[in-house]
Amino acid sequence: MPESSSSDVASLPSGRSWERFAFWGILIGALLLRLFWLGMKPPHFDEGVNGFFVDRLRETGLYRYDPENYHGPLHFYVLFLMQTLFGRSIEVLRLPLVAANVATVWLVLEFRRFLPWRLCAWAAAALAVSPAMLFYSRYAIHEAWLVLALVLLLWGAAELWRRGTRRGLWAMVMGATLAVLTKETYLLHFVAFGLAWLTLLAFERWITPSAPGWERAARQRWTRGDLGAALATGGLLTLFFYSGGFRDFRLLSGMVETFHFWGATGTDGDHSKPFYYWLELMVRHEPPLLAGAALTATALLPGMHRLVRFIAIWGCGVLVAYSLIPYKTPWCIIAILWPFAFLFGEAAVRYGRGRQGWIVTAVLAVLLGRSLGEAITLNYFRPTDPKHDYVYVQTTNDLALLTGPLMAKVRETPTTLHAPIHVFSGDYHPLPWVLGDFTRVGFYPKPEQRPQEMDALAIIAEEGRVDDVESALRQAYFVFDFRLRNEWAPGRLYLNADAFAPYLPGRQPELNAAQWYRNRAEAGEEGL
Numbered sequence: 001m002p003e004s005s006s007s008d009v010a011s012l013p014s015g016r017s018w019e020r021f022a023f024w025g026i027l028i029g030a031l032l033l034r035l036f037w038l039g040m041k042p043p044h045f046d047e048g049v050n051g052f053f054v055d056r057l058r059e060t061g062l063y064r065y066d067p068e069n070y071h072g073p074l075h076f077y078v079l080f081l082m083q084t085l086f087g088r089s090i091e092v093l094r095l096p097l098v099a100a101n102v103a104t105v106w107l108v109l110e111f112r113r114f115l116p117w118r119l120c121a122w123a124a125a126a127l128a129v130s131p132a133m134l135f136y137s138r139y140a141i142h143e144a145w146l147v148l149a150l151v152l153l154l155w156g157a158a159e160l161w162r163r164g165t166r167r168g169l170w171a172m173v174m175g176a177t178l179a180v181l182t183k184e185t186y187l188l189h190f191v192a193f194g195l196a197w198l199t200l201l202a203f204e205r206w207i208t209p210s211a212p213g214w215e216r217a218a219r220q221r222w223t224r225g226d227l228g229a230a231l232a233t234g235g236l237l238t239l240f241f242y243s244g245g246f247r248d249f250r251l252l253s254g255m256v257e258t259f260h261f262w263g264a265t266g267t268d269g270d271h272s273k274p275f276y277y278w279l280e281l282m283v284r285h286e287p288p289l290l291a292g293a294a295l296t297a298t299a300l301l302p303g304m305h306r307l308v309r310f311i312a313i314w315g316c317g318v319l320v321a322y323s324l325i326p327y328k329t330p331w332c333i334i335a336i337l338w339p340f341a342f343l344f345g346e347a348a349v350r351y352g353r354g355r356q357g358w359i360v361t362a363v364l365a366v367l368l369g370r371s372l373g374e375a376i377t378l379n380y381f382r383p384t385d386p387k388h389d390y391v392y393v394q395t396t397n398d399l400a401l402l403t404g405p406l407m408a409k410v411r412e413t414p415t416t417l418h419a420p421i422h423v424f425s426g427d428y429h430p431l432p433w434v435l436g437d438f439t440r441v442g443f444y445p446k447p448e449q450r451p452q453e454m455d456a457l458a459i460i461a462e463e464g465r466v467d468d469v470e471s472a473l474r475q476a477y478f479v480f481d482f483r484l485r486n487e488w489a490p491g492r493l494y495l496n497a498d499a500f501a502p503y504l505p506g507r508q509p510e511l512n513a514a515q516w517y518r519n520r521a522e523a524g525e526e527g528l
Contacts (some may be wrong), residue, residue, distance in 0.1 A: 004233070023076070023505035026124050030102050031098075031102050033134055034102060038091045038138060042384070042400070042430075044140075044394055044395060044460065045393045045394070045395065046140070047140045047141065048430015049433075050076065050093070050433075054093075055433065057076060064251060066254065067255075067257040068259035072182045072183055073179035073181065074178070079096065080527070082096055090140070090479060097137050097139060097145070098138065100137070100144040100147075102137075103149070104144070104148045108124040108289070113162070114162055115305065115308065115342075118348060119342070119346055119348065120345060121345070122349070123344060124341070126288040126341040129371045130375065132286060132390060133338075134378075135383075136334050137334075141331060142368075143332065144187070145178065147335055149175050149178035150179060150338070152174065159172075160220070163221075164221045166222045166226050169230055177234035179239055193314055199313050200390065203309075206340075210306035211305050227510050237329065239252070275324070277280065279294060279323075284389060288344050288367045288368055289337045289341060291469065295343045295347050296312040298343075298346070298350070299343065306425065311339045312343055315336075315340055318339070328390055329392060330392050338523040347364065348360070356495045378391075386486040395484060395485055398493070405503045406457075409499060418439050418440060419457035420440045420451070421435060421438055421440065421441045421456055422451060422454070424450075424462060424465040425444075425462040428444065428484070431484070437498040449463070454474075455475045455496070458494065459477070460491065461492050464489070465491070466492050469494075475497070477494040477497070477509055477511045478495045478507060479492055479493070480494075
């Protein structure tokens with residue numbers, strides 16, 4: 001019988017040194033890959049929005065859950081705590097998601113309580129080097145929390161079925177609670193979970209059973225009091241965060257209202273993608289997990305481990321559900337990919353034995369190496385390259401044209417924080433968070449909106465506002481072509497020449513008010 005069919009396995013790696021080495025190597029590797037140069041890419045649009053919400057929370061002491069935001073409140077409280085303890089920086093905002101994703105890799109290894117050790121090691125390695133897992137765990141967005149919640153939910157369910165412990169009960173309830181506190185798509189995963197369980201029971205009853213040993217649930221060793229405590233804790237956490245710390249219970253209605261808005265957004269044409277979009281991303285960028293997805297059919301073979309079979313059914317159900325929704329943003333893929341890591345590990349165990357097993361092992365190792373290579377290239381060399389599918393609505397490196405000289409000026413002259421900065425654009429995130437320490441930042445999204453005094457320390461103008469801005473300036477400026485995002489029409493950045501001359505040595509101001517008017521007059525333009 002293949003190893004994957006064993007009824008149970010030891011909860012800890014054996015004393016063999018290679019197992020201990022693999023365990024710590026995978027975890028440390030996952031951590032280092034996610035920590036290196038964590039702040040090298042500029043804040044993403046959504047990171048700026050999330051950081052802005054955290055700033056609002058700091059100012060008002062209350063996060064008001066907005067059902068149109070489609071994301072639960074927990075993430076904002078975690079970021080608020082991190083920013084309060086360690087200050088404002090993009091690295092600080094991203095660290096909790098790094099921790100969440102590394103915890104996910106560790107939790108996959110903890111499935112060795114139920115599955116063969118080699119299966120778990122291969123699965124954890126596939127997640128550790130996945131380009132999507134690595135890329136989106138280095139973002140201060142919600143997805144890494146959702147993946148951790150779902151894996152914890154599954155671990156708890158397996159522990160309950162196999163051993164019936166209080167630990168399994170608490171893990172399952174806390175996994176579900178974390179999912180509810182993270183993102184409205186929890187409902188999709190919960191429904192798919194229930195349907196997968198019913199499908200598993202029907203398949204095993206009428207078609208083919210799985211390996212012996214998991215036919216019946218273990219005797220449950222928790223009490224009604226344990227169940228009540230777990231559910232009460234999950235319920236109180238949900239009430240606490242969704243009501244703004246028990247301060248406004250009217251906000252709780254948003255937990256239901258959000259699905260109305262979500263239903264409308266799901267058909268939004270702005271981010272519509274074809275049905276096969278997720279599979280296309282897997283083909284291009286996730287070879288180990290694509291292999292796992294391709295092998296889900298093998299989970300239906302006689303003698304398959306029941307937990308692996310359930311994971312395969314659940315994973316396929318989630319993939320189909322996400323594919324049916326027209327609205328697709330690439331970071332959602334990490335909530336789809338992770339079940340297929342177990343199928344990848346199953347292939348390594350089932351087919352990696354015997355005389356020809358080394359060939360399968362070598363092929364799977366090559367797939368992991370391919371994944372690691374792209375993960376490194378994407379995260380450390382192409383993190384803002386719009387040609388890559390995962391780089392989506394990403395802020396460009398042009399942001400450094402503003403923040404580099406600006407932060408240098410602040411370090412030398414702290415009162416710079418109170419100098420005026422103008423942004424003439426209707427699409428300006430992540431600038432509100434990036435410039436959150438500055439006290440006189442003005443955003444003017446409409447053409448008819450403008451400050452009384454146009455001259456400022458720094459000015460950003462999107463295309464279509466450039467002539468209007470330049471005609472009103474009376475001081476000299478260094479001028480840069482500027483594009484906040486690739487979806488942004490090219491605009492310009494203006495840095496006040498008097499303020500920034502020491503930080504741009506040898507450069508002459510490109511814009512001088514008198515010269516600008518003279519050039520226009522020579523061109524014979526009217527209205528001067």
